[in-house]
Amino acid sequence: MNYINIALPKGRLGDIAVELFESIGVDCTEIKSSSRKLIFTDEKNMVKFFLVKPSDVPTYVEYGAADIGIAGRDTLLEEGRNLYEMLNLKYGACRMVLAGPAALQGELDKMTNKRVATKYPRIAREYFEHRRKESIEIIKLNGSVELAPLVGLSELIVDLVESGRTLKDNNLVIFDTIEDISARLVVNRVSMKMKSEKIRWIIDQLRKNIEVDK
Amino acid sequence: MPNWKIYTPEGVQDILFDECYIKRNIETKMRDLFRRSGYFEIETPILEFFDTFSVDEDSTPQEMMFKFFDQQGRILVLRPDLTIPVARIAASKLKDAKYPLRISYIGNTFRYNESGGGRQNEFTQAGVELIGKETPEADTEIIATAINALKAAGLNDFQIDIGQIEFFKGLMEETGLPEQDVEQMRILIDRKDFIGIEEIVNRCNIPSDLKELILDLPRLFGNIDVIDKVKKVVKGKKALDSLNYLRNILEVLKDYGLGEYVFIDLGMVQSLNYYTGIIFRGFTHGVGFPILSGGRYDNLVEKFGVKLPATGFSIGVNLVMNALERQKADVEKPQIDSLICYEKKGRKTAFEICDQLRKQGLVIEMDITMAGKDYVETYARSLGIGGIIHIIDENLVEIHNLENNEIQQITVSELVGTGGQVPL
Numbered sequence: 001m002n003y004i005n006i007a008l009p010k011g012r013l014g015d016i017a018v019e020l021f022e023s024i025g026v027d028c029t030e031i032k033s034s035s036r037k038l039i040f041t042d043e044k045n046m047v048k049f050f051l052v053k054p055s056d057v058p059t060y061v062e063y064g065a066a067d068i069g070i071a072g073r074d075t076l077l078e079e080g081r082n083l084y085e086m087l088n089l090k091y092g093a094c095r096m097v098l099a100g101p102a103a104l105q106g107e108l109d110k111m112t113n114k115r116v117a118t119k120y121p122r123i124a125r126e127y128f129e130h131r132r133k134e135s136i137e138i139i140k141l142n143g144s145v146e147l148a149p150l151v152g153l154s155e156l157i158v159d160l161v162e163s164g165r166t167l168k169d170n171n172l173v174i175f176d177t178i179e180d181i182s183a184r185l186v187v188n189r190v191s192m193k194m195k196s197e198k199i200r201w202i203i204d205q206l207r208k209n210i211e212v213d214k
Numbered sequence: 215m216p217n218w219k220i221y222t223p224e225g226v227q228d229i230l231f232d233e234c235y236i237k238r239n240i241e242t243k244m245r246d247l248f249r250r251s252g253y254f255e256i257e258t259p260i261l262e263f264f265d266t267f268s269v270d271e272d273s274t275p276q277e278m279m280f281k282f283f284d285q286q287g288r289i290l291v292l293r294p295d296l297t298i299p300v301a302r303i304a305a306s307k308l309k310d311a312k313y314p315l316r317i318s319y320i321g322n323t324f325r326y327n328e329s330g331g332g333r334q335n336e337f338t339q340a341g342v343e344l345i346g347k348e349t350p351e352a353d354t355e356i357i358a359t360a361i362n363a364l365k366a367a368g369l370n371d372f373q374i375d376i377g378q379i380e381f382f383k384g385l386m387e388e389t390g391l392p393e394q395d396v397e398q399m400r401i402l403i404d405r406k407d408f409i410g411i412e413e414i415v416n417r418c419n420i421p422s423d424l425k426e427l428i429l430d431l432p433r434l435f436g437n438i439d440v441i442d443k444v445k446k447v448v449k450g451k452k453a454l455d456s457l458n459y460l461r462n463i464l465e466v467l468k469d470y471g472l473g474e475y476v477f478i479d480l481g482m483v484q485s486l487n488y489y490t491g492i493i494f495r496g497f498t499h500g501v502g503f504p505i506l507s508g509g510r511y512d513n514l515v516e517k518f519g520v521k522l523p524a525t526g527f528s529i530g531v532n533l534v535m536n537a538l539e540r541q542k543a544d545v546e547k548p549q550i551d552s553l554i555c556y557e558k559k560g561r562k563t564a565f566e567i568c569d570q571l572r573k574q575g576l577v578i579e580m581d582i583t584m585a586g587k588d589y590v591e592t593y594a595r596s597l598g599i600g601g602i603i604h605i606i607d608e609n610l611v612e613i614h615n616l617e618n619n620e621i622q623q624i625t626v627s628e629l630v631g632t633g634g635q636v637p638l
Contacts, residue, residue, distance in 0.1 A: 002499065064502020084406040084432075190497045190504065192406075193375055193477070196436070 003046050004191075004198055007066035009054035009075075013183055016091050017070040021047075024205040046198075058083060058186065067191035067199060073181045074160055078120045084192050086203055087185035090210055096123060096178040099167055100156040101149050108175060116156045117141050117148030124158040127178045146170050225327060225335025235548040237338070237535055241320050243366040244340045244529070248318035251359050253342040255318045258299035264289035267298055269517040272485040278325045280335075292324035297526060298514070300343045305518035313346025313522075320531070334532065341508070341528030345515065348523035350459060353492050353510060354466040360506055360527045361475050364496060367534050368543050372498035372505070374475050375435065377482030378460045379489045379509070384452030385428060389420045399428075400483045406432035423447060435479035438464055444480065456491075463492060488514065494527070500540030505533040548577075550599045555581035555590045560605035563626060567605065570630055591616075603629070 006021070008014040008031075022028045027042040031049050040049045052060060054071060058081040061069035069083075072092055076085065104111075117139040118124045128136045139154050146166055148154040160181060161167060167174065185206065187199055222228065229237060245255065264281060267274060274294040282290045293299060296319045308315060320340040327333040342359055344352050357374060364372055382403070386396045395414060402410040411432070415425050427447055434440050441461050448454050460478065467476050482493055489509045496506030508527025515522040538545055552571070556564035564580070571578050579599070581590050587604065594602055595616055604612040611629050614621050 062502060064500075085410075086406055086408065086432075088409045187406075188502050190502050193373060193435070193479075193497045194499055 002195060003041075003048045004068065004195060004202070005048045005050070005066045007057045007060040007069040008049055008051050009057050009071060010051045011054065013054060013070065013072060013092050014051060016183070017089075018049075020089065020206060020209065021049075023209050024202070055079065061186050061188050064188045064190055067188050067195055068202065069186045070183060071186060073179065073184050074120065074123070076184060076186065077123050077126075077179065080122060082189065084187040084189060085184050086187050087207060087210075089183040089185060089206070092181070092183040094160050094162040094181050096120070096158065096181055097161050097174045098127070098156060098158055098176040098178060099161070099172045099174045102171055102173045104155065105173060105175070111155065113137065114156055115139055115154040116158055117145050117154035118158040119143070119145060120158055123178065127158065131178075146172060225333070227334065227336075232547050233535070236538070236545050237531065239546060240367045240531055240534060240538075241338070241340060243368075244363045244531075245318070245320060247363050247366045248340075248342055248359070251316075251342075251355075251362075253316040253318035253344075253359070255320065256300070256303065257321065258293070258296065258303065258319070260293055260322070260324075261290050262293050262299065264291045266302055267291055267294060270298070270488055270514060272488045273298065274325065278327075280324050280326065293321075294325045295323050296321055296339050296341060296528065297343065297511075300345075300526070301515045301524065302518050304343075304345045304522060304524070305515050305520040309520050311346070314352065315345040316342065317345070318342040338531040339528045340531050341526060343524055343526035345522055345524040348491075348510070348512060348525075350462050350466060352523075353525050354463050354470065356508060356525045356527055357463070357467060357476070357494060358470045358472055360494070360496065360508060360529070361472050363529060364498075364506065364534070367529075368538055368545060369498055369505075369534065369541075371541065372475065372496055372537075373477055374494050374496050374506070375477050375479040375482060376460065376463065376492055376494045377479045378456045378492050379483060379486065380456035380491055381453050381460070381480055382431075382483045383486065384450050384454075384456055385424065385431075385448075387452060388424055388450045389418065389428070391418055391420075397486070400486055403428075403431050403481050404483050406481060408432060423449075432481045434481055435477065437477060440478045440480065460492065491525070496529070498537045498541070501533050501537045503530070503533060505530050505537060550579050550597060551576040552601050552603050553579045553581060553590065553594045553599050554603045554605065555587070556605035557607065559607040560610075563608045564605040567603065567611075567626065567630065 008017050018028045018031055026045050026047050031040040038050060055075050057069040057071040058076055058079040060066040061083055062081040070089070074096055115137045116124050119141060121138045121140050124138055128134055139148065141148060145157045145159045148157055149172065150170060158178065161174065164174065185203065192199060248255065264279070267279060268276065279294050280292040284290050300317050300319065304315060318341065320338065322336055323339050324336050327335055340363070342356065344356055357376065361374060382400065386399065391399065395418065399411065399414055402414065411429060415428055420428070434444060441457050445454070445457050448457065464473070464476060467473055482495065484493060488511055490512040491510030493509035494507070495504040498505055506527055506529045510525040512523040515524055554564055554568050568578050568580055583589060590602060591614070599616065601616050602614040604614065606612060609625055610623060611626055612621060612623050613629070
């Protein structure tokens, strides 16, 4: 009998995921004991967990190193991996938006060349090329994206927004919502077939729990 | 400027003895199976015109092809697959062939994959195409050949999922959704993205029973019961016909004795333009990607000028190797049975014995160092060679079994009679 391998993102998203798996009867004591181990096992349910950098979750799952992964929809879109996106876990909700200085409101179509600062170059490029049908210059940043338009690094930003406070405080406004984002459960395409029964069970249980919570 | 002379470019690799041995064995077994099934092999150029591969935008996007220019400035590519060259040939050089036309190939193909993704840019594909007939028997023969090829390669624990693209097309016709929504829906179903599917279905005006069926599509995989379950709710003719076709295929495969390998996946909806009927993928433990893919593509050959139905599959040989390795399958590895060294008086005899033993199928290495017995023994041990055959003169042979360290002198005729198995 084979183990089910689950890749969890380090950090807040992963912590909530652990609780979710616990709620359906998976033993997560090992993972919560914060030891230095890299792989945590629940022998009874034949489940193995490992914690990885959030943006690496889709890679582990695509290659089958993990059968199941938990990742934000932002990460999934940015990585563009070939996976089954089976379940909306409904937490970690926020939005991927196009934003910029209030002065640009209504002026977007008049600008010939746009520079867009973002942590998500792929999402930004696809949004502009496929939805707005225009070419843009992407400036890839690793954080504090809101700063870029304030200091003239870019005109626009594409970023995740939860409450919108940071934007407001910096006189930035949202021009468009690109995607609604939340945590998702993804499954490797081969695992879904070869370990079908067990994976389906996990998904059904999680789905029930999420619906009860709602 | 850095000098790259001892490196290989990203995405390609050297394949050395053990791996190469295993790979060639897999290829040989598959080639043999293709031949015995009446699919004779063809070889096509590694370099082709870009135009050949751009007839179908769905099969390989242009950014994934290695491109060059020829002397006239035309765009060349390293072939990204082998089905399209076969279609090109079927519509040109073989257009007067008798049908059905059976073709097989084993060759390397090239695709740019994302660097750092761990995926190779050069990989070997082995496959067959059956051109000119569109019977369910053609489709089942292809699936059966695919299964037998995987079995021949040494895989036992695998499954083939069969879908039917016409089923999806039929459902979509019933909904009356515009083309771009259909494509959007296809992508979502292919990803089993329940959330996205629900969004589209709710946005559009679709009858409620159809709606439920579409929402259920990503879950519709498993054994033959899936078909019967769906048949109860499907009303459209196209969708029903396609289900019956699929059921028939499964029945035929049962008679092949291969029923245990096949499953249904109605949510398998790759590329609506390329595939026109059944579509299938092969999966096994230890590899995160399908090791095999195939299906019916009745519109492809037409793009080269002759309308011909066609069906086929291709196997990723490198992926099969990975699977065998990860499943710890028992695979044959290169091994030297004996090493022959000789005294001058026994030289002619040594060559004769070597020749005979090799003809008997043994792997024999001749000593060419002439560095003496101690050196030869050390060398043979380091390579794990089973034994040393030391030819003393035209009659006398000393046999040194390196496994149990026994040494024995026998005559030449005794040795050849034992088939080279050290008689200790």
